[in-house]
Amino acid sequence: MSTTATGPGPRWLGGAAQLAVAGVLALVVLPVGWTSVVEGEVARPWRWALLAALAALHLAVATARRWPVASFAVGALAELVLVTAPDLGGPTATAAGSEYAPVLLPSSLCFFVLLYAVSAHAARPWPTAALVGGLVGCLLTVVRLWGFAGTALESWTWWLMLSTATVGGTVAAWALGRFRATRAAWIAQLAEQGAADERRRIAREMHDVVAHSLAVVVSHAEAGRLVVAQSPDRASGILATIAGTGREALTEMRGLLGVLRDDEAPTDPQPGLADLPALVERMRTAGLTLEYDAPDLATEVPAVPPGVGLTAYRVVQEALTNVARHARPDAVVRVVVDRPADALQVVVTDDGGAPAVAAAPGRGLTGMRERVEAVGGTLETGPVASGWRVSARMPV
Known part of the structure; x- marks a missing residue:
């Protein structure tokens, strides 16, 4: 010794x-x-x-x-x-x-x-x-x-x-x-604590990017297997969605790997509130029935810190990914973004039945909670009526 x-x-x-x-x-x-x-x-x-x-x-x-x-x-x-x-x-x-x-x-x-x-x-x-x-x-x-x-x-x-x-x-x-x-x-x-926090942060980012992208790709692949034989003209649209989702995931992963390599070259900006409509539309294309209720993020919502915007985006992304993986195929999802005084609130609810993660929260829900708490917010998750609800409130 x-x-x-x-x-x-x-x-x-x-x-x-x-x-x-x-x-x-x-x-x-x-x-x-x-x-x-x-x-x-x-x-x-x-x-x-x-x-x-x-x-x-x-x-x-x-x-x-x-x-x-x-x-x-x-x-x-x-x-x-x-x-x-x-x-x-x-x-x-x-x-x-x-x-x-x-x-x-x-x-x-x-x-x-x-x-x-x-x-x-x-x-x-x-x-x-x-x-x-x-x-x-x-x-x-x-x-x-x-x-x-x-x-x-x-x-x-x-x-x-x-x-x-x-x-x-x-x-x-x-x-x-x-x-x-x-x-x-x-x-x-x-x-050591800083290095551990950074590893957890990168793990959360990788989980969110990979889990969301794979959920979209798998759902399109399964749908394509069923419909392409009957409607070959829809094959190009399905393949385009899969390719677009893969490119987006690769772009975000390149940014994360750039941080790990400590590259001096600038990386692509992280997503935020302004990217929520595109996320919702992408999940609609993947087959989810979505209702989106939010003010005009470009003109009606005051600017929020980048960290809060990224957290809100990841919360919605993870919640929608969980719906795609665990809820019934005909589930209806509602995404609500509100901007009360000195706070940003994001609520995602569905009527697709309580998922199995309710009994044993997995990496996704744990990472979601860590994200929200890291910016000083609170996260509530759990079954409601016949579905599931995710509510995050973050100070700004």
Whole structure:
């Protein structure tokens, strides 16, 4: 199992930023610590151990983005060497007024960077384990520096300042890392939700286009099989309707596929209220008995948002497709479009008997409801008298 949590953004960019941080820290604080150890008048084994610990700290910072847990472990061991090593003497100690513990070297600040990295980029339970390890390190540092005499502060003031600085820095670095990890997870969840919503939207569009077009094509094909033998002159009209329906479906599907491919070329506009009369006429040609009651959509209906217009069109399309598939052949369908104040209402009723989808709503009714709710509207579907009713009301 991976120990790192992937955050947003290019991975190479995160690695480059981490290398930049490591480089700045090495240039600013490493020369001081390195010189202090070399001139620190300690035994040679300790000198080599301290130099190795300083180098390990800065190298761990450089690799913390890619291997946060391993880098933190290396840094923690290096800090342990600095805490347990004997006091340093030499010119730096003379300038400070007394010998001092190596943990006071500026390179110890690298530990906070390592703690941030493991809390931001490592998977559970490593962030919590790193915090516990950091707090234990704070305790060891306070104990190690308890009697430090290189300051004019009183003992209790020095103890309070030291405890606040170590614990506060540790908790702050850990909290910043957890904030970064939480933010990255939240952004990733939003992206996944957006992708899921887009997949559902495309699935609804594909269902509406394919189901409607196939319903028209199948009904014409069945009618043609029965009537062409007796009236060959009607064959051209039936075939023309099938071809026109297929072309329309292909046009809409090309638009959807263009969105999936992220084409820069403009796609055909989505249908809206102005296309309802053509839809009704096409379904009449397919064999449905239709009554259409709507004001003049070009002059009497105020403009509605494109999303609301598309939703109204798809609701009528899906409702008529369900009638063609589930109702009796002699069913009479009534489509009513109304424009009350601040709303658009579409009602489709038929007297063809309650369809089987009444007991178990399928993808069509579910997608219809999702469409309407997405624009802030409400959808009511169910049997009425001897037929079925679909009513959608959407704010505009």
